[in-house]
Amino acid sequence: MEFYGFIHFGMNTMTDREWGEGHDDPALFDPAGLDADQWVAALKSAGMTGVILTCKHHDGFCLWPSDVTTYSVASSPWRGGGGDVVAEVADAARRHGLRFGIYLSPWDRTESSYGSGTAYDDFYVAQLTELLTRYGPVFSVWLDGANGEGPNGKVQTYDWERYYAVVRELQPDAVISVCGPDVRWCGNEAGDTRPDEWSVVPRALQDAERTADRSQKADDGAFARRLVRSDERDLGSRAALAGHEDDLVWYPAEVNTSIRPGWFHHPAEDTAVRSVDELFTVYLRAVGGNSCFLLNVPPASDGRLRDADVAVLGELGRRVEDFRARRIEATAVTVSSGVAGDVASAWPGVGPGAVLGAGRTPWRPDDTDPVPAVTLTFAGPRPVEAVVVGEDITQGQRIEHLVVRGHRDGGWTTLAEANAVGHQRILTFPSAEVDAVSVEIPGVRDTPVVAHVAAIGATS
Structure with missing residues (x-):
């Protein structure tokens, strides 16, 4: 699919936060102008092939009416409590010919069972099941390694294998990304790429706990845009594979970054949208470097993308089309x-x-x-x-x-x-x-x- 979009949207959008602490009043969620078609059309204009929605971030607020918690859109004034952001985005994606994917944070700072072991795994699997059975085909289940304290001060040990089995059963065509066995995180959120990206790597790189250990640990914007590790620049050369020849896996890379400094929309960043030149460079290095490119574009609290983001996406799409159109016919x-x-x-x-x-x-x-x-x-x-x-x-x-x-x-x-x-x-x-x-x-x-x-x- 090469190039697709991330939509970070939720309670954090309303509170101007990156990592909400949970327990915010659901009444704060009321994006009166929410227009999923505008979101998806803007992504498509950039040449994207799919969209992944943050159905629930670390704060625990659900963008769909979940049967296992009241902390969701059903308790908000938006659409009179009868709204479903996940359904609106999934439907808009189908209308515009894009594939639909989900992000469901394993960390939940509101759910009381978090940190209790099996009881929380049951809760998480119930929500995962809802998302995988109510909204049609899902191309990606995007799992990050966020793993902090819940409302009881405890930390959950995730049953990754159980989560994976649910995805395989309910959406067998979906890839499980990042803290999963199918699509590998490039190792940073800056859009940086390796000089050479190999899809054949040692099996040890599939370890979800290892990925989680290298993921963002705090609400720190510097991680998203500036932290690029230098200790893993070569994952698949013959030298890197030495000693692992009998235990290799196909684990292709995905490059993810945001069009703004943050992942959620912040009014103070309206003048900090990345330029089309910068994004096209990331595109060439990612899509042109044996990786997929996942670009986040966050809607504002009124439920619409800002004009600056939409304009850059359109310019990026024209730049990509121009590049392809300049193919020289050979005799x-x-x-x-x-x-x-x-x-x-x-x-x-x-x-x-x-x-x-x-x-x-x-x-x-x-x-x-x-x-x-x-x-x-x-x-x-x-x-x-x-x-x-x-x-x-x-x-x-x-x-x-x-x-x-x-x-x-x-x-x-x-x-x-x-x-x-x-x-x-x-x-x-x-x-x-x-x-x-x-x-x-x-x-x-x-x-x-x-x-x-x-x-x-x-x-x-």
């Missing part, structure tokens, strides 16, 4: 053993103009090919500033080194190099005028299976 797509080798054949099933993610037949070179390469030839010299490469990840992640070269005046010049590819790698470089681009694959773990290659023209 020939050939495969060979390196740029100096003999052309073996045309890419089977691919005519002129290799297309970004077009579902063409993947190309698998001969197992004995020492340096597989794909060459795009143009009608004449063209300014190029990026090359996009993707593996057929149904076959695994096999490429561990590739080199992009440009051809001009009878010679080849190296334009960019990278290691991990995976689902998609976008390599950017200073604009170069060339009449052909070659993607060489000198380093592999197994015979590579290439899904797509495209050259992106430079802006004028």
Whole structure:
């Protein structure tokens, strides 16, 4: 899905907090102008494919009428106590063609059973069941590692395996993210990405308690925007996998950050919306770095996104579309053993103009090919500033080194190099005028299976 949105909204929005302490008066929740269609349309304008809603944050206030607590929208004046934010967002997502996901905080600062063990697990599973059975298909269940004290001063030990089993039973197509076995947190909330992101990693990284230990521990805005760890920059190189070869898992990464300094809306941050240049850079590095990009956009207390956020999302969508539209049509797509080798054949099933993610037949070179390469030839010299490469990840992640070269005046010049590819790698470089681009694959773990290659023209 590559790029989708987070919506942080709830009691914290009304109290101007990031982490509410629980027990706030439900009468405070009354977003008179709530417009889920505005939220979803704004996310779609940015090119997003789904939306994840904070159905309950750490304060415990539920955005749906839960059967197991009165601390919910049912006790608020909003919609006369008959409203359901989860239903409105799920319905809006369907209307606009986006997938719907849920966030349900495991920490609950209002629920009296929190910290009691099985009794709280029963409560949490009941709420999880409500969310997974009332609102249609769910593409993601997003679980963070928040684990503080409840109203009784106790801390809960979460029964993660039980939670996972409920998701598997009720929404088998949903991925369980972050403190879960399916989608891996990139390790920070700043939108930072690793130089090379590997989907094949040691199984130990799936440990939910380990993830929780590295998650945010306090209501601290500095964590969200500035804390980037340097001790885990390499998770999947051969060196990093040494000693774990018999215990590896497929655990792809997700990059998450917010369009503002905070995750919930704060009026004081209305002038601090991140620029389209900054967000497009994160997009290129995440979606173009074998990761998904989860961008949070928080509605204000009146239930609407602010104009500044909506405008930036629209600009971001246009920037992404422009990038894709600058794909250069090739007059020939050939495969060979390196740029100096003999052309073996045309890419089977691919005519002129290799297309970004077009579902063409993947190309698998001969197992004995020492340096597989794909060459795009143009009608004449063209300014190029990026090359996009993707593996057929149904076959695994096999490429561990590739080199992009440009051809001009009878010679080849190296334009960019990278290691991990995976689902998609976008390599950017200073604009170069060339009449052909070659993607060489000198380093592999197994015979590579290439899904797509495209050259992106430079802006004028």
